[in-house]
Amino acid sequence: MTVTIIGLGLIGGSLALDLKARRFADRVIGVDNSPQHRDQALERGLVDEVMTLHTGIQEADLIVLAIPVDAIKELLPLVLDYVTHQTVTDLGSSKSEIIESVSAHPKRGNYVPSHPMAGTEFSGPAAAVNGLFAKKVGIICDMAESNPKALEMVTNMYMAVNMRLVFMSAREHDHHAAYVSHISHLTSFALALTVLDKERNEKNIFNLASGGFDSTVRLAASSASMWVPVFSQNKNNVVEVISTYIEKMTAFKEAIASGDAKQVENLILEANIIQKTLNQFS
């Protein structure tokens, strides 16, 4: 099986590594706009060869788009124009707008929209690692719109990298993703901005940054080129979740400002439930 991966960053590069290691692919072709990324991907052995988009598509059995969601939305219709028998999937973090962009395409059945919920705050081919997807959740959306053969191939790809698959509609995906992934990044960005705003003396930020701050602010290193288009494509859900989040933070502010210790305690005890919920299923 030949897999062509378009976009050799953290996600595309890590997938390339795993698909070879798990022997799902005997040949991995890389496509990337950046000569630097192509060189790094070859040097690190992420891919066997690099090609132009057109040749990469022709040679592939499976084509994977691992680029920012705005670029996916532009490129996906063109990729489907080229394909004959090939299966195409994308790994974007928002799904509805991307799927709409090819809803009337004659090759829509060859395309399987997916989202592997795995990543780190780093980016580029240098950030690619083995085993990034293991035991994480992969989502496949609107399965009835894909050909059974294409669906099987993408499902097998995720099984090969040891993901736990969940099937749902793009609409559900975008709603849930706003609540458990997109808002996490926003809280981290806002935390970084808050601290940077006040702590002009950089040494103090460092000195006082203990375990709690580190882990909460970690995602604030995440890439703008990835996240700006996700927030744009999933605008309605993201704005809804930010509004709820601001309400919760305001509830803390008011309870603390008015010295209502009982209410602060209630809010914390309610928040504590999240860990029980997460542990229950892990």
Add this chain to the structure above:
Amino acid sequence: MTVTIIGLGLIGGSLALDLKARRFADRVIGVDNSPQHRDQALERGLVDEVMTLHTGIQEADLIVLAIPVDAIKELLPLVLDYVTHQTVTDLGSSKSEIIESVSAHPKRGNYVPSHPMAGTEFSGPAAAVNGLFAKKVGIICDMAESNPKALEMVTNMYMAVNMRLVFMSAREHDHHAAYVSHISHLTSFALALTVLDKERNEKNIFNLASGGFDSTVRLAASSASMWVPVFSQNKNNVVEVISTYIEKMTAFKEAIASGDAKQVENLILEANIIQKTLNQFS
């Protein structure tokens, strides 16, 4: 050296383990209101013996208060009433109110206010671990108000558990701690409340909870009995930082809602700076 630790939870228990392991203490006495905590601390070998408060103080060279900050504020004056030659320190996350409560005490010089910036989201003697403090930052406040002998003993205690010490005023401590520690916990609590509010179907929370969410929401398991009094004692700083945080989150909301991709990008690029700042000093 005999050290008496009052409060055998995560922090007190972990300190007990390290002070014995590093041979700073040849005898560690535990004092705790809870019979269950006393039993667990003895069974886990965190302390050599458990005693009443009064006897624990009499037997000690160094007394460490590792209890919630509201309890410290109540107990510290009584502890100082009992001491003769002993040194006393507390490990509370807010400092000004605690220090004020003993500012006129004749034994004020025996007391060294401190705050080891280390911890996990767990609590109780079962959560105590070796090496919790290593390479983390410990803060000692208002050093000029403590006797040199007391200051030396507490400094040596932190050196023994491999902390990096920073000296500052209680006022500075409380301001900085609000920005790099207290707000991290609040963002995590608010995130948990936001998700719990929307995701009535618990299975979905779990399914979609990838790496990013896990680490950002981790602190939401933190204990109410510890944090409610910290937010209360550090009210002014905490309310100020929440206000700034809500402003930043509102800036994201407005930029996303109005489709201003350039502004969303600017905010993220500015937030990215935090990691460079943190890495620069680590």
